[in-house]
Amino acid sequence: MTPPTQLEWLEADGLGGFASGTASGLRTRRYHALLLAATHPPAGRMVLVNGLEAWAETPMGPVALTSQHYAPGVIHPDGMTRIESFTRDPWPRWRLRVNQSLAIEHEVFAVHGAPVTVVTWKPLGDAGGVTLHVRPLLSGRDFHALHRENGSFHSGAEIHEETVLWRPYDGVPAIAAQSSGTYEARPDWYRNFLYTEEEARGLDASEDLASPGVFHFDLSKGSAVLILAASGAASAAVLAESTAALNAMALRESELMRRCAFPAPLHRAGDAYLVQRGSGKTIIAGYPWFGDWGRDTFIAMRGLCLATGRLAEARDILLEWAGAVSDGMLPNRFPDHGETPEYNSVDAALWYIVVVHEFLHAAAGLDLPLTRAQRARLDEAVDAILEGYAAGTRHGIRLDSDGLLAAGAPGVQLTWMDAKVGDWVVTPRVGKPVEVQALWLNALHAASARSDRWRVIRDRGLIAFRRRFWDQTRGHLHDVVDVDHVPGTADPTLRPNQLLAAGGLPLPLLDGSMARSVV
Structure with missing residues (x-):
C-alpha cells in the first residue's frame, strides 16, 4: 500500500512552527518540513530541516525507506513502495516493510511549547545485522522562499555527546540533532527537488537542499531516535534532560497524555491554531502559510475558546491584542518578519469588542483569574476602539450622523471581501456595508452597559439600519x-454578509419575519 500523496499531515508546536508532509513521504509544498520554527512566535518562521533520506543496510543489501520527487518528474528511490500502513492518530505513523522478517514503525511528532520534532524508527521483527542510515536535508530559509545550492552554507558540525549542532547560515537559528546513533560528516547537495503543489499554483517549484552528514543506527539494539530542535532556551531544556532515547520516551508520553486529554478529535485539531504571541496568546489564521490575522482571530475565538470553555486562553488572547489598538483600529495582519502591522480592516476591532463582551459574560461567576488591572485593560481597549471610530480614523472610517458607521477609501479593501489584484480592489464596498453595521451596533450595545453615550448612538443607529437597509421588494x-x-444610494446585491444582522451576534438587528426572509 502506498498512501496517496494528496493526504497531508501537520504537527503544530504551539508557537507558530510546525512539521508537515504527506502520507507518501513526498514533499509537495515548500512548507513541508520536519522542523519549521517560528523565531519570534508566531512570526519569523524558517524552514530548518526540510526532510530526511533514509535507508536500511541489510545482509541482503540496501533497502530505501524514503522517496524524493525530483524535476522534471522523477521519484527516487522507491522507499514509498514499502509503506504498508499510515495513520495520523495520535501523530503520523508509518509501517514500513524491509523484508519478510522485518518491518519498521516510523513516527513523527512535534513537541508542544518548543521548536522540537521527535522522529523514531522502531524495528518490528528480526533486525539482526540491520543498520539504519539517515541523511538530514537542510536549508535554513524563510518558509515562503526556496533554497539554492550556494557556497555560503556551513556544513560543519559541533558535536557534544549525542547532540550534533549545525549553523547553516549567519543569522539563522542553529539546528540541534540529538540521536541514539552515531554521526558521520559527509557533506553533499541534493538538487532539483520538485514541489508539485507549488507547480500547480504557478509558482517556482524546485529547490536544492544541503546534507551535512549521515546518522547511523544499529537496529539490532532497538529503536532509532532523532530529535530535531531549533536552538533556544525551550529546546535546550528538552535536550538537556537525558539521552536521546530517554528524552524521546518522556516526550512521547507527555505529548500523548496532552493529546488524550482533549474530549474529541475536533478539540485537539482546534488546539493547533492556538499559539504564543509575546507573553500572551493568539490564533493562527490557517496553515501552512498564514500568520495571526485580527479578523480571523476574533471570529475563530468564539468557537476555539469560548464554545470549548478555554477561557484562560481567551483572556490571554484578548489581553495580548489590547496593546495593538491604534487610532481605534486593530491590525488585520502582523507581517511575518516584524514590519509595521497592517491596519486595513474595519471589522477586526468590532469583532474584538463582540468577543470581549461574550468572554466577560462566559467568565462571570466562574473561578477564572481576571484581575482588576486586566479587566481595566480590556475596557480601555474597547473604549479606545469606539472613541477612535466615533472621532474618525484611517481609511474614511467614521461615525455618521445617523448612528451608522461609514468606511472606505479608494484602493483599500476594508471588509472580509478583501481580494486585491495589484491596485485593483475586487469588491471595494465603500460606504456602509451591512455586516459592518451589525458589528458596529453590537459593539455599541456591548459598551452601553458602561456608558449612556454609546446607548444613545446604538438606538439611533438601529432605527437608521432598519429604515435604510431593508429592501421590501426583494425581501x-x-x-x-x-x-x-x-448619501441615499444603495447596493441591493444579495450577499451572505447580511446574515450577521439576522443572528449570530448578541444583538439581532431584525425581527422574526425579516430575519426569516433573509435566512
Whole structure:
C-alpha cells in the first residue's frame, strides 16, 4: 500500500512552527518540513530541516525507506513502495516493510511549547545485522522562499555527546540533532527537488537542499531516535534532560497524555491554531502559510475558546491584542518578519469588542483569574476602539450622523471581501456595508452597559439600519448603503454578509419575519 500523496499531515508546536508532509513521504509544498520554527512566535518562521533520506543496510543489501520527487518528474528511490500502513492518530505513523522478517514503525511528532520534532524508527521483527542510515536535508530559509545550492552554507558540525549542532547560515537559528546513533560528516547537495503543489499554483517549484552528514543506527539494539530542535532556551531544556532515547520516551508520553486529554478529535485539531504571541496568546489564521490575522482571530475565538470553555486562553488572547489598538483600529495582519502591522480592516476591532463582551459574560461567576488591572485593560481597549471610530480614523472610517458607521477609501479593501489584484480592489464596498453595521451596533450595545453615550448612538443607529437597509421588494437587506459615500444610494446585491444582522451576534438587528426572509 502506498498512501496517496494528496493526504497531508501537520504537527503544530504551539508557537507558530510546525512539521508537515504527506502520507507518501513526498514533499509537495515548500512548507513541508520536519522542523519549521517560528523565531519570534508566531512570526519569523524558517524552514530548518526540510526532510530526511533514509535507508536500511541489510545482509541482503540496501533497502530505501524514503522517496524524493525530483524535476522534471522523477521519484527516487522507491522507499514509498514499502509503506504498508499510515495513520495520523495520535501523530503520523508509518509501517514500513524491509523484508519478510522485518518491518519498521516510523513516527513523527512535534513537541508542544518548543521548536522540537521527535522522529523514531522502531524495528518490528528480526533486525539482526540491520543498520539504519539517515541523511538530514537542510536549508535554513524563510518558509515562503526556496533554497539554492550556494557556497555560503556551513556544513560543519559541533558535536557534544549525542547532540550534533549545525549553523547553516549567519543569522539563522542553529539546528540541534540529538540521536541514539552515531554521526558521520559527509557533506553533499541534493538538487532539483520538485514541489508539485507549488507547480500547480504557478509558482517556482524546485529547490536544492544541503546534507551535512549521515546518522547511523544499529537496529539490532532497538529503536532509532532523532530529535530535531531549533536552538533556544525551550529546546535546550528538552535536550538537556537525558539521552536521546530517554528524552524521546518522556516526550512521547507527555505529548500523548496532552493529546488524550482533549474530549474529541475536533478539540485537539482546534488546539493547533492556538499559539504564543509575546507573553500572551493568539490564533493562527490557517496553515501552512498564514500568520495571526485580527479578523480571523476574533471570529475563530468564539468557537476555539469560548464554545470549548478555554477561557484562560481567551483572556490571554484578548489581553495580548489590547496593546495593538491604534487610532481605534486593530491590525488585520502582523507581517511575518516584524514590519509595521497592517491596519486595513474595519471589522477586526468590532469583532474584538463582540468577543470581549461574550468572554466577560462566559467568565462571570466562574473561578477564572481576571484581575482588576486586566479587566481595566480590556475596557480601555474597547473604549479606545469606539472613541477612535466615533472621532474618525484611517481609511474614511467614521461615525455618521445617523448612528451608522461609514468606511472606505479608494484602493483599500476594508471588509472580509478583501481580494486585491495589484491596485485593483475586487469588491471595494465603500460606504456602509451591512455586516459592518451589525458589528458596529453590537459593539455599541456591548459598551452601553458602561456608558449612556454609546446607548444613545446604538438606538439611533438601529432605527437608521432598519429604515435604510431593508429592501421590501426583494425581501432582503442591501449590501451597502451610501455607496462610495454618496448619501441615499444603495447596493441591493444579495450577499451572505447580511446574515450577521439576522443572528449570530448578541444583538439581532431584525425581527422574526425579516430575519426569516433573509435566512
